[in-house]
Amino acid sequence: MTAHGTRADENADDLDVEEALALVKELPDRTPAPRTSSSHDRSPEGGRSGDHRHDATAWTEARAIAERAPRHATGSRTGYLTPVDMPLASALGLTLAAPLTALTDLPSFDTSAMDGWAVSGPGPWDVRDKGVLAGHAGHAPLADGEAVRIATGARIPPDTTAVLRTEHGRVDDVGRLHATGATRPPHTVTHGQDIRPRGQECRSGDQLLPVGTPVSPPVLGMAAAAGYDTLRVVPRPRAEVFVLGDELLGEGLPHDGLIRDALGPLLPPWLRALGAEVTAVRRVGDDEQALYEAITSSDADVIVTTGGTAAGPVDHVHPTLRRIGAELLVDGVQVRPGHPMLLARTKKNQHLVGLPGNPLAAVSGLLTLAEPLLRTLAARPAPEPYTLPLRDAVQGHPYDTRLIPVAVRGERALPLLYNGPAMLRGIAAADALAVVPPGGARPGEEAELLDLPWASGGIGVCFT
Numbered sequence: 001m002t003a004h005g006t007r008a009d010e011n012a013d014d015l016d017v018e019e020a021l022a023l024v025k026e027l028p029d030r031t032p033a034p035r036t037s038s039s040h041d042r043s044p045e046g047g048r049s050g051d052h053r054h055d056a057t058a059w060t061e062a063r064a065i066a067e068r069a070p071r072h073a074t075g076s077r078t079g080y081l082t083p084v085d086m087p088l089a090s091a092l093g094l095t096l097a098a099p100l101t102a103l104t105d106l107p108s109f110d111t112s113a114m115d116g117w118a119v120s121g122p123g124p125w126d127v128r129d130k131g132v133l134a135g136h137a138g139h140a141p142l143a144d145g146e147a148v149r150i151a152t153g154a155r156i157p158p159d160t161t162a163v164l165r166t167e168h169g170r171v172d173d174v175g176r177l178h179a180t181g182a183t184r185p186p187h188t189v190t191h192g193q194d195i196r197p198r199g200q201e202c203r204s205g206d207q208l209l210p211v212g213t214p215v216s217p218p219v220l221g222m223a224a225a226a227g228y229d230t231l232r233v234v235p236r237p238r239a240e241v242f243v244l245g246d247e248l249l250g251e252g253l254p255h256d257g258l259i260r261d262a263l264g265p266l267l268p269p270w271l272r273a274l275g276a277e278v279t280a281v282r283r284v285g286d287d288e289q290a291l292y293e294a295i296t297s298s299d300a301d302v303i304v305t306t307g308g309t310a311a312g313p314v315d316h317v318h319p320t321l322r323r324i325g326a327e328l329l330v331d332g333v334q335v336r337p338g339h340p341m342l343l344a345r346t347k348k349n350q351h352l353v354g355l356p357g358n359p360l361a362a363v364s365g366l367l368t369l370a371e372p373l374l375r376t377l378a379a380r381p382a383p384e385p386y387t388l389p390l391r392d393a394v395q396g397h398p399y400d401t402r403l404i405p406v407a408v409r410g411e412r413a414l415p416l417l418y419n420g421p422a423m424l425r426g427i428a429a430a431d432a433l434a435v436v437p438p439g440g441a442r443p444g445e446e447a448e449l450l451d452l453p454w455a456s457g458g459i460g461v462c463f464t
């Protein structure tokens with residue numbers, strides 16, 4: 001183990017969440033205060049005043065356009081992908097496209113609810129030699145005054161009138177079963193006691209869950225119990241990611257003006273958390289012809305590009321979309337960071353989300369355009385909007401909405417620093433993005449929060 005590794009391990013022992021948060025709550029003294037050309041990354045506005053575009057779409061409208069886009073493309077009322085039958089093991093996280101209707105009564109036979117004895121009539125009872133275990137076929141009918149040992153979940157023999165729990169009965173020296181005083185009134189057993197009758201939970205044909213239900217672990221269990229091997233679900237939209245930029249390295253330290261590709265690792269799991277199946281992540285470089293070929297040969301439902309959205313000499317996304325004859329649905333959004341983001345229809349049933357290259361700007365585009373688009377394609381429910389008061393003031397952009405990484409502590413959202421468009425340090429410690437309207441927010445002011453998919457449920461839950 002290297003010296004560096006040892007130190008990191010030692011730190012891990014005493015580095016708790018609050019300490020980790022302290023790393024992004026306050027700017028260290030060494031932070032340069034003056035606004036230089038590089039101050040763009042730290043400036044609260046996140047952009048120059050001159051780059052405000054009056055033709056850009058308002059943030060809420062951009063989200064609404066992305067949500068509606070698949071409906072307009074297909075002419076269908078819902079816009080979601082054609083449903084498929086999926087084995088239970090593959091259906092987690094998808095949405096039911098058909099109601100879950102019971103294929104059987106549940107329980108499908110009269111069942112013992114307890115370990116004990118199936119009894120017939122009033123006691124005491126003669127106990128039959130052989131008991132009844134769960135999963136075994138039924139036994140001969142009980143005669144009045146007869147009892148048989150029974151396990152929880154076992155089918156009760158015909159003519160059983162009740163189940164007497166193990167702890168409520170006693171077998172005497174001559175093999176006769178007596179109800180003990182634990183039952184009320186003592187020595188009586190109520191008719192039907194501790195028997196789960198067939199169809200208690202549902203009858204065959206009952207609707208258990210409606211269309212649109214997200215398939216969770218209990219839904220899988222319910223479906224199996226109700227007799228299903230496969231579920232009719234809306235499949236995951238297939239997404240292909242094209243990472244643009246000749247300056248990007250796949251490994252090692254930055255050098256000679258080259259930097260690490262942060263979006264190649266960040267986007268696939270995030271897209272998956274938003275409901276997509278990522279079929280490929282390809283580095284395309286700054287090559288207009290390569291981008292053209294990559295887009296026109298893709299059969300993904302959603303193409304996601306990173307970088308090349310602005311007006312620089314190698315920003316090839318706009319010219320390529322023009323060459324393809326794509327329909328631009330959103331071309332720039334009044335949001336910081338991320339304002340050059342775009343949404344286009346490249347062909348019937350295929351959309352392209354153009355994310356800006358700056359990493360936090362790309363995250364902003366992911367939540368503004370990709371999230372609602374994927375949500376409609378996958379028929380996922382919209383997240384419940386909610387607000388929390390901001391602990392600190394957040395400086396606003398004069399015209400645009402700002403998305404600011406926040407940590408949620410108690411009932412307040414704590415704005416994190418390092419929220420510049422090129423920075424991931426704030427979002428990496430965040431639970432949500434706060435939506436800050438033009439003009440900013442005062443301390444204590446309520447802000448809408450966009451939850452980050454893993455913040456509430458844990459990574460294993462949302463990346464299934």
Ligand SMILES: Nc1nc2c(c(=O)[nH]1)N[C@H]1C(S)=C(S)[C@@H](COP(=O)(O)OP(=O)(O)OC[C@H]3O[C@@H](n4cnc5c(N)ncnc54)[C@H](O)[C@@H]3O)O[C@H]1N2
Nearest residue numbers: 051245260261262263307308309310315355356357358361
């Ligand atoms: N004249 C103007 N220039 C810029 C404007 C503008 O309005 N007028 N907007 C700025 C803003 S805001 C953003 S955001 C960026 C958007 O630029 P692009 O989408 O064209 O992205 P690139 O130029 O390719 O890259 C920007 C920046 O991000 C770095 N980058 C790109 N890809 C990655 C990656 N996968 N991992 C890490 N970093 C990445 C890239 O090296 C650049 O530093 O445009 C501004 N300029």
Ligand code: MOO
Nearest residue numbers: 337338339361421
């Ligand atoms: O501020 Mo840009 O909007 O970095 O995306």
